[in-house]
Amino acid sequence: MSAEPAPAPPQLPTATGYALLGLLSFGRELSGYELKQWADGSLRFFWSAPAMSQVYRELERLAESGFVEQRSVVRDGTRSTKVYRLAPAGDAAVRAWLAEIPEPPVLKHPIALRVFFGHLLDPADLRRAVEAHRNWCEQVLHDLNTVRDDLGDDPAWRNAALVAEWGMEYYHGDLEAVARVEQAAIDEAAPGASPA
Amino acid sequence: MSAEPAPAPPQLPTATGYALLGLLSFGRELSGYELKQWADGSLRFFWSAPAMSQVYRELERLAESGFVEQRSVVRDGTRSTKVYRLAPAGDAAVRAWLAEIPEPPVLKHPIALRVFFGHLLDPADLRRAVEAHRNWCEQVLHDLNTVRDDLGDDPAWRNAALVAEWGMEYYHGDLEAVARVEQAAIDEAAPGASPA
DNA sequence: TGTAGCATGTAAGCCGTTACATGATTGA
DNA sequence: TCAATCATGTAACGGCTTACATGCTACA
Numbered sequence: 001m002s003a004e005p006a007p008a009p010p011q012l013p014t015a016t017g018y019a020l021l022g023l024l025s026f027g028r029e030l031s032g033y034e035l036k037q038w039a040d041g042s043l044r045f046f047w048s049a050p051a052m053s054q055v056y057r058e059l060e061r062l063a064e065s066g067f068v069e070q071r072s073v074v075r076d077g078t079r080s081t082k083v084y085r086l087a088p089a090g091d092a093a094v095r096a097w098l099a100e101i102p103e104p105p106v107l108k109h110p111i112a113l114r115v116f117f118g119h120l121l122d123p124a125d126l127r128r129a130v131e132a133h134r135n136w137c138e139q140v141l142h143d144l145n146t147v148r149d150d151l152g153d154d155p156a157w158r159n160a161a162l163v164a165e166w167g168m169e170y171y172h173g174d175l176e177a178v179a180r181v182e183q184a185a186i187d188e189a190a191p192g193a194s195p196a
Numbered sequence: 197m198s199a200e201p202a203p204a205p206p207q208l209p210t211a212t213g214y215a216l217l218g219l220l221s222f223g224r225e226l227s228g229y230e231l232k233q234w235a236d237g238s239l240r241f242f243w244s245a246p247a248m249s250q251v252y253r254e255l256e257r258l259a260e261s262g263f264v265e266q267r268s269v270v271r272d273g274t275r276s277t278k279v280y281r282l283a284p285a286g287d288a289a290v291r292a293w294l295a296e297i298p299e300p301p302v303l304k305h306p307i308a309l310r311v312f313f314g315h316l317l318d319p320a321d322l323r324r325a326v327e328a329h330r331n332w333c334e335q336v337l338h339d340l341n342t343v344r345d346d347l348g349d350d351p352a353w354r355n356a357a358l359v360a361e362w363g364m365e366y367y368h369g370d371l372e373a374v375a376r377v378e379q380a381a382i383d384e385a386a387p388g389a390s391p392a
Numbered sequence: 393t394g395t396a397g398c399a400t401g402t403a404a405g406c407c408g409t410t411a412c413a414t415g416a417t418t419g420a
Numbered sequence: 421t422c423a424a425t426c427a428t429g430t431a432a433c434g435g436c437t438t439a440c441a442t443g444c445t446a447c448a
Binding site: 019022095102112113116120125160169173 | 215218221222238239242243244287290291294295297298299300301302303304305306307308309310311312313314315316317321324325328329332354355356358359362363365366369370373376377380381384
């Protein structure tokens with residue numbers, strides 16, 4: 001008959017939780033804010049980056065379940081920050097998750113959608129969409145390039161560098177494929193109607 | 197002072213709703229079941245295919261908002277089926293949506309994730325993940341090939357065929373990129389330890 | 393006779409988002 | 421002193437999923 005609150009059943013993390021565990025597995029002790037920054041600078045290129053509020057919620061759950069250890073530190077000045085470190089249970093959990101057969105990839109490609117529904121857009125709108133997509137890809141390529149440079153040839157970041165390189169090829173290929181499909185789609189829409 | 201239920205405010209469709217409107221824009225009158233089948237055979241390759249229950253819910257909302265027209269038909273035998281046809285408001289709505297600046301693409305790539313967190317997997321697990329991914333891609337390529345063949349060179353399906361072709365290149369490229377990255381990641385993990 | 397496909401939904405719940413709220417610190 | 425960034429959350433909501441429930445029809 002204890003009056004203590006029932007211990008939370010250690011439920012398994014969500015995909016986002018596992019991703020945070022993965023980031024913590026590099027050994028650093030990080031705050032929610034820092035984890036979000038890092039996710040935005042790495043995971044977002046090939047997985048997804050959760051909202052800030054989601055990061056905090058997940059960290060709380062991970063701490064409740066014993067997958068991470070939480071403590072408050074005073075870093076510089078007087079303010080205290082909560083920082084998180086991977087616990088042994090968290091290490092085991094994320095390893096087990098990654099060893100599972102993966103889910104299929106998820107792709108939502110707005111240009112492919114617009115080509116598919118091409119009869120509902122006029123060529124100018126399609127071109128505007130392609131241009132926005134191209135700008136976005138170029139920004140991503142620029143960011144990835146910076147990331148790649150920052151990683152250098154430190155063996156500790158070799159895998160991250162590999163993925164950054166993969167990402168650059170990927171988005172480069174996307175750019176090329178979109179250009180091809182745009183040309184074909186617009187040619188179809190107005191055969192022979194080339195601009196003066 | 198009428199006692200009638202307040203008419204539902206015609207709220208804008210969700211992305212899934214727009215996708216259904218897009219499918220209906222090809223002019224056919226379809227049931228929820230048929231729309232789901234079609235989404236699974238087309239949209240899923242480059243966008244996403246909603247769950248069956250989601251299709252029904254969206255169709256109901258689209259009907260409430262006047263974007264589609266609903267009627268019950270008896271198709272063969274005695275059973276009646278609800279079928280949906282695009283209403284003028286739905287046509288306008290989906291056109292306007294597609295003409296907007298698109299959201300950025302979404303990509304969740306399980307192999308990239310596993311390479312990034314490569315220090316948490318042993319090479320055998322990475323290989324298993326890659327193999328599962330490869331099987332998945334090959335299935336998709338097979339399905340896309342069937343789709344492409346079925347579309348033939350009917351000008352009415354020219355855009356769909358373009359996207360199917362794009363998809364085949366895309367997943368082919370994925371396969372190649374994954375093979376490259378796998379080789380590099382495994383080489384790194386065990387340098388000099390080539391199989392006998 | 394039973395299984396697979398056709399066909400339509402309801403219920404519950406998670407995941408993640410946006411919007412909101414707060415306050416300290418740093419540098420222009 | 422103002423804006424940007426660091427830092428941490430809460431509240432409300434929406435989208436989509438899985439699991440469940442139901443029943444007909446065709447075919448082997």
